[in-house]
Amino acid sequence: xxxxxxxxxxxxxxxxxxxxxxxxxxxxxxxxxxxxxxxxxxxxxxxxxxxxxxxxxxxxxxxxxxxxxxxxxxxxxxxxxxxxxxxxxxxxxxxxxxxxxxxxxxxxxxxx
Numbered sequence: 001x002x003x004x005x006x007x008x009x010x011x012x013x014x015x016x017x018x019x020x021x022x023x024x025x026x027x028x029x030x031x032x033x034x035x036x037x038x039x040x041x042x043x044x045x046x047x048x049x050x051x052x053x054x055x056x057x058x059x060x061x062x063x064x065x066x067x068x069x070x071x072x073x074x075x076x077x078x079x080x081x082x083x084x085x086x087x088x089x090x091x092x093x094x095x096x097x098x099x100x101x102x103x104x105x106x107x108x109x110x111x112x
Contacts, residue, residue, distance in 0.1 A: 032109055033091040034059040037074045038084050044099055045085045051102040059087075 036052070036059050038045035052059050064071040064082060074086045077096035087097045089108040097104055 032089060033094065034105060034109065035062060035088045035091075036060070037062050037064050037070050037086045037088075039063060039065050039082075042084050048085045048087075048100070048102070052105070055102045055106070057102065057105065 034052075034057060036045070036048065038049075038061055040063065049061070062070045064074055064084060071082055073088070074082050074084065077086050077088070078098045083098050085099060087100055087105055087108075089095045089097065089105060095108040097108060100108075
């Protein structure tokens with residue numbers, strides 16, 4: 001199972017190419033590894049994905065129904081439950097967050 005990598009979304013006002021003073025495209029928020037463990041049909045997961053995309057936070061999505069090891073990671077963070085979304089910031093051994101919002105994820109990544 002290969003996790004789904006969410007590409008960075010850049011938002012900027014349209015301008016004519018090469019026009020002076022045209023705004024540069026917004027860069028994605030640099031964060032350590034952000035992995036979102038989710039499952040189909042989860043409205044909280046959908047909401048978090050929208051928040052992350054709006055904030056341009058690159059992240060990896062892992063469906064716990066397709067990956068038993070991912071489900072085990074979630075249970076280890078969520079006191080034995082398979083509560084999603086569960087997010088790990090900073091790769092293996094990083095900070096685990098259960099049902100966080102984007103501000104909590106950015107704080108865990110060192111953005112205040």
